[in-house]
Amino acid sequence: METAEILNLLQTKFPQAVKSTSTSFGLDVVEIEKDYLLPVMEFLKGKPQYYAMLLDLTCVDYLGEEPRFEMVYHLFSLSSNRRLRVKARVSEKDLRIASLTPLWKNANWLEREVYDLFGVEFVGHPDMRRIFMYDGFEGHPLRKDYPLRLRQPRIKFRK
């Protein structure tokens, strides 16, 4: 099954979900509505598309645009050696998006990272805590409006 066929199938199956498809440097990109993330991902993971592996999951902050944040998911099909990039926009007013932990275990820490550095909340995540920064850290440092020179008080020492 070619990637174009998969994308056509995706479009017929989820007509409201798929906003656009494109190719970027030889990599197929699908932009979807964030509400349909979980069913679309479930469809892509299942046979015969079989994008079985979640390579990476990250976020981009487009300050000044609306919706402001863009979640980026990289999928890899081990059986057919193909990659796919799935994007979904998240608005600053409603920073929630479905968690992919039911489908992929590695999404757990990746989503914690995005939550820590961008503040996107993942609905259905089993353990929504910061992963890099310490408890008590305020703000999300990879946002474009986080002050570059801002220093926060250090954590208290354990007793």
Next chain:
Amino acid sequence: MEGRFFTTTLNEILSWGRKFSLFQYPFVTACCGMEYMSAACAHFDLDRFGAGWTRFSPRQADMLLVVGTVTQKLAPVLRTVYDQMTEPKWVVAFGTCAVSGGIYDNYAVVQGIDQIIPVDIYIPGCPPRPETVLDALVKLQEKIKKQEQEWRWKRRKY
């Protein structure tokens, strides 16, 4: 006069013993660890100067080598390790990151470990060459030799 004469001699013999038997605790967090390994192993050999024994418990160590970047999240761990070391103890800031934060001037990294623990000697370099490490070790030994040594019954007055 007799007592004072005896005290300075004990001080000297203690400093002599201590400077040649530095048990080190390497607190290795980053790429400087490679240079530390190089300096500690056979080619450059810290053991020639009496600092050959690496202790992997801070309770048995005299010299804390902070090798690499220390993040804000790691800061209390480093402080705990320092507090666990028994007196006398010396701290070496190994590499630019430990000295001043280095290129990581951002929200996550401690800008020099001297904000957390007292430091005896700073080794610059990103990473420092093993020769620099050996030079720092010799300088630390000189410092120990000049220091006033503490011992168990020193301050007890009968």
